[in-house]
Amino acid sequence: MNVLIVHAHPEPHSFSAAMCTTATDHLRAQGHQVRVSDLYAAGFNPVASAADFGQRQNPDHLVYALEQRHAHTNGTLAPDVRSELAKLLWCDLLILNFPIFWFSAPAMLKGWIDRVLVSGVVYGGKRFYDRGGLAGKRAMLSVTIGGQSHMFAPDGVHGPLDDMLKPLQQGTLGYTGLSVLPPFVAWHVPYISTEERTHILADYRSRLDQLDHLAPLAMPSLGDFDERLRPLAVR
Amino acid sequence: MNVLIVHAHPEPHSFSAAMCTTATDHLRAQGHQVRVSDLYAAGFNPVASAADFGQRQNPDHLVYALEQRHAHTNGTLAPDVRSELAKLLWCDLLILNFPIFWFSAPAMLKGWIDRVLVSGVVYGGKRFYDRGGLAGKRAMLSVTIGGQSHMFAPDGVHGPLDDMLKPLQQGTLGYTGLSVLPPFVAWHVPYISTEERTHILADYRSRLDQLDHLAPLAMPSLGDFDERLRPLAVR
Numbered sequence: 001m002n003v004l005i006v007h008a009h010p011e012p013h014s015f016s017a018a019m020c021t022t023a024t025d026h027l028r029a030q031g032h033q034v035r036v037s038d039l040y041a042a043g044f045n046p047v048a049s050a051a052d053f054g055q056r057q058n059p060d061h062l063v064y065a066l067e068q069r070h071a072h073t074n075g076t077l078a079p080d081v082r083s084e085l086a087k088l089l090w091c092d093l094l095i096l097n098f099p100i101f102w103f104s105a106p107a108m109l110k111g112w113i114d115r116v117l118v119s120g121v122v123y124g125g126k127r128f129y130d131r132g133g134l135a136g137k138r139a140m141l142s143v144t145i146g147g148q149s150h151m152f153a154p155d156g157v158h159g160p161l162d163d164m165l166k167p168l169q170q171g172t173l174g175y176t177g178l179s180v181l182p183p184f185v186a187w188h189v190p191y192i193s194t195e196e197r198t199h200i201l202a203d204y205r206s207r208l209d210q211l212d213h214l215a216p217l218a219m220p221s222l223g224d225f226d227e228r229l230r231p232l233a234v235r
Numbered sequence: 236m237n238v239l240i241v242h243a244h245p246e247p248h249s250f251s252a253a254m255c256t257t258a259t260d261h262l263r264a265q266g267h268q269v270r271v272s273d274l275y276a277a278g279f280n281p282v283a284s285a286a287d288f289g290q291r292q293n294p295d296h297l298v299y300a301l302e303q304r305h306a307h308t309n310g311t312l313a314p315d316v317r318s319e320l321a322k323l324l325w326c327d328l329l330i331l332n333f334p335i336f337w338f339s340a341p342a343m344l345k346g347w348i349d350r351v352l353v354s355g356v357v358y359g360g361k362r363f364y365d366r367g368g369l370a371g372k373r374a375m376l377s378v379t380i381g382g383q384s385h386m387f388a389p390d391g392v393h394g395p396l397d398d399m400l401k402p403l404q405q406g407t408l409g410y411t412g413l414s415v416l417p418p419f420v421a422w423h424v425p426y427i428s429t430e431e432r433t434h435i436l437a438d439y440r441s442r443l444d445q446l447d448h449l450a451p452l453a454m455p456s457l458g459d460f461d462e463r464l465r466p467l468a469v470r
Contacts, residue, residue, distance in 0.1 A: 011297040046343075102406055107346030108281075147409075156464075188465075222392070228393075
């Protein structure tokens with residue numbers, strides 16, 4: 001299995017970094033190929049802009065997704081985007097490894113999503129959800145969070161974490177066709193002991209051993225909608 | 236009323252930019268004070284990192300929120316963060332104006348959130364939701380989106396837009412205590428006529444005239460939870 005871990009944390013010695021290293025070592029020990037995109041270490045540029053395109057289809061007015069399609073076809077995508085996209089297309093499993101900032105990904109990782117999930121390759125037209133360009137591959141979030149799990153119970157103060165993660169898990173990963181495994185969540189991270197951290201890393205290794213036995217999250221299926229994306233009548 | 240519009244679109248002539256200009260002109264014509272943070276034009280840096288802090292509380296290990304609190308207390312926050320935070324504290328109404336990228340904010344705007352919503356000022360400890368640091372102010376999303384509204388119906392392919400926007404509207408704006416007005420959504424923007432765009436801008440002006448008559452979105456109330464944030468028994 002080819003695994004790409006995209007890691008985004010501003011502190012090189014963070015617990016999130018330890019999770020990234022744990023997954024890398026554990027998966028390699030099982031014979032998998034693992035590549036890591038450490039976005040902070042690479043000084044990745046998260047800003048989607050006109051500078052991402054060499055020769056423009058429309059130099060007067062930027063529609064980002066249209067220029068992505070044009071630049072991909074013509075081989076004029078920015079080199080860092082091309083390099084990350086190649087890793088994405090190479091992998092069988094994508095792990096996004098990051099600390100939850102404001103109930104979602106840090107801007108650094110959001111920018112990787114904005115720039116690397118290139119229109120015309122990973123999605124486009126009617127190619128999304130189960131018809132997305134990355135169908136057949138799997139993905140998983142691997143996150144740290146300051147809150148405790150009871151705050152994300154159905155009656156918890158924030159509501160279920162999966163609801164907060166919907167734009168990422170469904171709107172991004174699922175949208176591109178990826179089969180999304182349940183997230184691995186390290187709770188309460190800034191406040192826990194070294195012993196608890198050790199336990200979490202052991203749990204993470206066990207989780208990584210179970211990937212083939214986990215049911216992916218439910219996603220919409222385009223077969224349930226007509227060509228204008230209206231729900232088909234109940235059959 | 237003091238209004239801060241935070242705008243983030245990579246194309247200066249986008250419809251999103253027209254919405255920003257429309258709101259600015261319309262609110263000023265009514266006698267309100269309006270300031271605009273055009274993040275792309277300003278070359279705003281969206282990456283939360285150690286570089287945001289002058290003198291560090293812990294130079295060996297970065298915990299971003301803790302350093303925010305320390306730097307705010309000591310006046311050593313990065314100048315761009317301090318300047319944006321001052322505008323945020325000045326305003327009575329915050330409008331986030333942006334194109335939906337991957338069912339959420341572009342990385343540029345997410346980075347404004349990550350860096351400017353400073354711990355110890357806008358939230359911290361038990362100061363969140365209705366006890367958040369920005370309680371008493373209002374906020375609203377003003378967004379463009381490629382999809383059509385029927386795709387976001389309860390039985391639509393993506394589900395309700397408010398569900399996709401939960402981490403932004405509840406997890407970010409509501410979390411800081413802001414009273415969140417319903418979003419203004421311009422649907423199907425890349426595909427519509429000039430006439431339709433004119434109609435949307437007229438609708439937006441009408442919406443801005445109605446702000447005092449709109450019910451804010453429902454948010455959690457900390458009074459419904461105990462000191463460990465467990466739900467209080469049904470009374």
